[in-house]
Amino acid sequence: MSAERSAAKTCPAPAAAEQAADASNASPAPDPTAAPARGQWGVYMLLCGDGSLYTGCTNDFSRRLRQHLAGRGAKYTRSHGPLRPVYWENAESRSAALSREYALKQLSADQKRRLAGLPS
Numbered sequence: 001m002s003a004e005r006s007a008a009k010t011c012p013a014p015a016a017a018e019q020a021a022d023a024s025n026a027s028p029a030p031d032p033t034a035a036p037a038r039g040q041w042g043v044y045m046l047l048c049g050d051g052s053l054y055t056g057c058t059n060d061f062s063r064r065l066r067q068h069l070a071g072r073g074a075k076y077t078r079s080h081g082p083l084r085p086v087y088w089e090n091a092e093s094r095s096a097a098l099s100r101e102y103a104l105k106q107l108s109a110d111q112k113r114r115l116a117g118l119p120s
Contacts, residue, residue: 036061036088041097043104045087045116048080053112055104057097061088087116 036042038060046054046068054077058064067073068083077083091097104112110120 036090038062041091041094043087043089043091043097043100044085045104045112046077046083047086047116047118048077049082050080052080053086053109053116054080054083055101055112057091057094057101059094059097061085086118 040061041057041059042061043055043057044061044064046056046065048054054068054074056064056074064073065083065085068077069081071078071081089100091100104115107115113120
């Protein structure tokens with residue numbers, strides 16, 4: 001019985017585990033001056049000059065942002081500048097980054113704004 005009690009103390013309640021999982025998925029808006037490590041796959045969002053959000057994935061965020069700013073990034077960002085990075089989320093692999101990018105693109109604009117910590 002004492003083993004059951006000690007196991008119960010170390011195992012989080014289901015609600016607490018769900019809250020912890022939700023908190024680990026949430027990423028605050030990145031500091032534009034602090035780029036993710038080169039080689040780290042991840043998903044990012046850019047706030048465009050017209051208020052729209054662009055979502056992409058890369059393993060070299062600094063290089064990709066320079067490409068967008070120079071007009072050599074995605075066709076969408078060329079015509080919707082100026083751009084400002086507002087969100088970064090690490091991914092384990094290229095495959096995970098692409099899957100997460102697709103999932104983010106399925107969100108509504110308001111959901112993306114909340115995720116990035118922007119006003120709706």
